[in-house]
Amino acid sequence: MGQGRRMKKQGPPEPLDESLVTRKRKDAPPAAVPERTKRSRTDAREKAAAKAAPPKKGAAANGAKTRVNGKPAKKFAPPPPSDDDDVLSDSADGIDGLGDVNVTGLDALGSASEDDEDLDMDDDDFADSGSDVMDSDTEVKRNVMWSDDEDEEDAEEKLTAANIEGLSRKLDMQRAVEEAEAAAELEEANLQTNIAGERPKVLEDEEDEEGRPISKLVTQDIQLLRTRLNDTVRVLDDFKNLAEEGRSRAEYRAQMLKDICAYYGYSEFLADKLLNLFPAREAFAFFEANETPRPIVIRTNTLRTHRRELAQSLINRGVQLEPVGKWSKVGLQIFESQVPLGATPEYLAGHYILQAASSFLPVMALAPQENERVLDMTAAPGGKTTHIAALMKNTGCIFANDANKDRAKGLIGNIHRLGVKNSIVCNYSALEFPRVMGGFDRVLLDAPCSGTGVIAKDASVKTNKTEADFMKLPHLQKQLILAAIDSVDHHSKTGGYIVYSTCSVTIEENEQVIQYALNKRPNVKLVEAGLTFGKEGFTKIGGKIFHPSMKMTRRYYPHTYNVDGFFVAKLKKTGPTPANAVGVNEASSNNGKKSSSTVVNTEVVDKAPIRDEDEDEESTFGGFDDEEDQKYMERAQAKTMRRKGKDPKAVAPKAQSNGVAKEAKEASAEETSLNGVESTEKVSSKKEKKQKAVQEAPNVSEAKVTKATGTSKKGVEVESKAARRKSGGKKSKAQ
Numbered sequence: 001m002g003q004g005r006r007m008k009k010q011g012p013p014e015p016l017d018e019s020l021v022t023r024k025r026k027d028a029p030p031a032a033v034p035e036r037t038k039r040s041r042t043d044a045r046e047k048a049a050a051k052a053a054p055p056k057k058g059a060a061a062n063g064a065k066t067r068v069n070g071k072p073a074k075k076f077a078p079p080p081p082s083d084d085d086d087v088l089s090d091s092a093d094g095i096d097g098l099g100d101v102n103v104t105g106l107d108a109l110g111s112a113s114e115d116d117e118d119l120d121m122d123d124d125d126f127a128d129s130g131s132d133v134m135d136s137d138t139e140v141k142r143n144v145m146w147s148d149d150e151d152e153e154d155a156e157e158k159l160t161a162a163n164i165e166g167l168s169r170k171l172d173m174q175r176a177v178e179e180a181e182a183a184a185e186l187e188e189a190n191l192q193t194n195i196a197g198e199r200p201k202v203l204e205d206e207e208d209e210e211g212r213p214i215s216k217l218v219t220q221d222i223q224l225l226r227t228r229l230n231d232t233v234r235v236l237d238d239f240k241n242l243a244e245e246g247r248s249r250a251e252y253r254a255q256m257l258k259d260i261c262a263y264y265g266y267s268e269f270l271a272d273k274l275l276n277l278f279p280a281r282e283a284f285a286f287f288e289a290n291e292t293p294r295p296i297v298i299r300t301n302t303l304r305t306h307r308r309e310l311a312q313s314l315i316n317r318g319v320q321l322e323p324v325g326k327w328s329k330v331g332l333q334i335f336e337s338q339v340p341l342g343a344t345p346e347y348l349a350g351h352y353i354l355q356a357a358s359s360f361l362p363v364m365a366l367a368p369q370e371n372e373r374v375l376d377m378t379a380a381p382g383g384k385t386t387h388i389a390a391l392m393k394n395t396g397c398i399f400a401n402d403a404n405k406d407r408a409k410g411l412i413g414n415i416h417r418l419g420v421k422n423s424i425v426c427n428y429s430a431l432e433f434p435r436v437m438g439g440f441d442r443v444l445l446d447a448p449c450s451g452t453g454v455i456a457k458d459a460s461v462k463t464n465k466t467e468a469d470f471m472k473l474p475h476l477q478k479q480l481i482l483a484a485i486d487s488v489d490h491h492s493k494t495g496g497y498i499v500y501s502t503c504s505v506t507i508e509e510n511e512q513v514i515q516y517a518l519n520k521r522p523n524v525k526l527v528e529a530g531l532t533f534g535k536e537g538f539t540k541i542g543g544k545i546f547h548p549s550m551k552m553t554r555r556y557y558p559h560t561y562n563v564d565g566f567f568v569a570k571l572k573k574t575g576p577t578p579a580n581a582v583g584v585n586e587a588s589s590n591n592g593k594k595s596s597s598t599v600v601n602t603e604v605v606d607k608a609p610i611r612d613e614d615e616d617e618e619s620t621f622g623g624f625d626d627e628e629d630q631k632y633m634e635r636a637q638a639k640t641m642r643r644k645g646k647d648p649k650a651v652a653p654k655a656q657s658n659g660v661a662k663e664a665k666e667a668s669a670e671e672t673s674l675n676g677v678e679s680t681e682k683v684s685s686k687k688e689k690k691q692k693a694v695q696e697a698p699n700v701s702e703a704k705v706t707k708a709t710g711t712s713k714k715g716v717e718v719e720s721k722a723a724r725r726k727s728g729g730k731k732s733k734a735q
């Protein structure tokens with residue numbers, strides 16, 4: 001961390017200090033340069049670093065040291081195995097941040113939050129956020145922060161004198177450094193900012209064959225490059241007054257893109273994609289924030305301890321910490337540690353897990369209740385599964401699934417260490433759900449993604465993502481979200497929710513996936529995620545228009561909340577998936593192999609009850625008995641008719657059996673059109689009756705019961721199965 005960088009808390013930002021808006025990062029004191037240069041991938045920056053940077057104090061690349069503003073780096077043991085891993089790639093462990101505790105210091109550029117509604121959403125949050133919490137009324141604030149989730153008795157306790165002293169010292173130092181930095185930056189900014197009214201000369205006169213300005217700075221002077229970036233941003237901010245005559249906005253944007261690639265080391269493809277997300281100034285802040293790691297955060301495992309107890313134990317070991325913010329009851333932000341956080345007795349005893357703050361958010365949105373059945377579709381290494389278990393107080397049942405066996409081992413390790421007792425680990429492609437199992441009260445889909453929200457953790461994302469990735473990943477994400485929706489029981493008395501999250505900020509992986517789900521599944525709607533901060537999802541961007549309810553989704557950025565970039569959406573399932581809906585896996589591949597379930601296009605599995613059949617039953621099941629099926633179908637039809645007030649005996653048996661599929665279709669259509677509580681009850685009782693009929697039927701095996709339920713529910717499926725039976729085909733595994 002460079003000198004002068006401010007230790008900033010995670011969560012909603014403190015109100016902006018307008019006087020700082022003109023501060024420029026380019027003017028940061030020299031010590032800050034190597035910090036940025038550390039992540040540079042360009043020759044230019046390496047050269048500049050060699051020229052300008054003093055030798056680095058305490059490299060943080062291995063995440064082995066924690067240090068606080070200007071303090072000498074303290075020895076810090078290597079991090080523990082990944083607890084929190086939100087990127088598909090294994091390299092992006094949530095604990096990379098064990099390196100420098102750092103902040104973006106981007107309030108100077110922070111126009112991002114100026115229009116953020118959340119600014120006035122929860123005043124309390126702001127009371128806690130910001131680096132100035134430890135001023136003279138530190139203790140008062142601290143008590144406020146601690147008291148929200150713990151016993152009153154606890155709330156009255158004080159932190160140990162040692163910790164308070166340590167924190168006070170640290171804050172004094174921070175404040176001094178910050179003030180000096182602010183003064184220096186302002187002074188330099190005044191010097192360097194063009195004289196009022198003068199238009200900065202940003203664009204080169206020479207042009208390439210496509211008419212774009214040719215930059216001569218890239219390999220020459222990193223500081224000048226940064227100055228030009230600053231100036232370009234200023235021009236784009238106030239184009240009318242600052243642009244050179246005859247120059248277009250596109251020219252300045254092209255210049256900015258080029259300079260961002262050169263300065264931060266992005267591929268042009270990705271830089272362009274990210275640049276498109278924000279206005280110029282905010283984009284600059286975003287790129288800049290990706291150059292510094294997010295603060296280290298641990299999540300208290302409330303299955304084993306309380307946050308206060310944990311904090312006290314760690315303080316006694318020389319860890320300086322604070323509650324992460326009022327928005328979380330379990331997070332602790334680590335400022336400095338004398339001990340390896342991944343090897344303390346508390347860690348080994350499962351009292352906490354190292355987890356990025358933003359990873360708390362999807363689980364908070366999911367809000368699992370005690371005694372529910374929850375599916376965590378992509379669970380490894382288990383940061384969120386174990387959080388879900390804690391919120392459920394180890395009751396109910398969590399199915400923690402991951403397609404990657406090796407990663408599932410880490411998941412099992414965390415489950416054991418944290419004392420989770422209500423979880424079953426499975427190793428399926430999530431695309432196989434709900435065929436594997438359905439009827440969940442809630443499903444979390446923390447989807448594999450490109451990791452554009454965690455570039456600070458994994459700088460390789462800057463260059464290794466291609467256009468193909470942004471086609472393949474969204475494709476998978478779209479299939480996964482359909483599987484997630486179809487796995488939820490819309491009858492659930494307590495739930496019926498799906499949470500979709502990614503640690504990416506791209507539109508393709510977020511809003512577009514949700515829009516796809518809304519299009520393909522009319523039986524879901526977006527609902528408020530219940531998170532106290534976060535920017536609204538886009539309803540309109542770059543010519544794309546999304547459903548107005550998309551604003552209920554939440555976006556998180558490093559530069560606005562000092563957390564990893566994240567996206568969270570919460571959906572409520574309001575009815576069964578229509579039988580004619582597009583099935584999961586249609587034309588999709590599963591790890592390169594065509595999924596077995598592609599066989600039946602019409603089969604959209606959406607079943608509330610869990611299938612009882614297991615592998616053995618599946619393999620020994622010898623096919624359907626037409627006669628027996630006939631009896632069952634007649635019985636089911638009779639029930640349906642009685643329910644509708646008709647007398648089944650008044651209808652000829654042949655007509656009855658012929659009418660089965662039609663009735664089933666009608667019932668399905670009826671269910672589909674139902675909405676809201678009242679209708680959910682109707683559907684529920686209908687389904688219960690169906691199930692009862694099935695259970696009452698003599699000589700019907702468990703396997704058949706499930707099949708039969710499915711048959712009566714899905715007319716289309718009846719037809720395709722009947723057709724297969726007629727052609728003599730045996731039941732395939734895919735069925």
Ligand SMILES: C[S@@+](CC[C@H](N)C(=O)[O-])C[C@H]1O[C@@H](n2cnc3c(N)ncnc32)[C@H](O)[C@@H]1O
Pocket residue numbers: 083084085086087088359377378379380381382383384385401402403404407428429430431446447448449
């Ligand atoms: C973002 S990480 C999940 C992080 C996890 N939720 C946590 O909090 O620790 C995405 C996970 O999805 C898994 N995955 C990728 N494709 C999958 C699929 N088709 N089915 C199930 N899991 C998959 C990856 O192995 C990876 O562990």
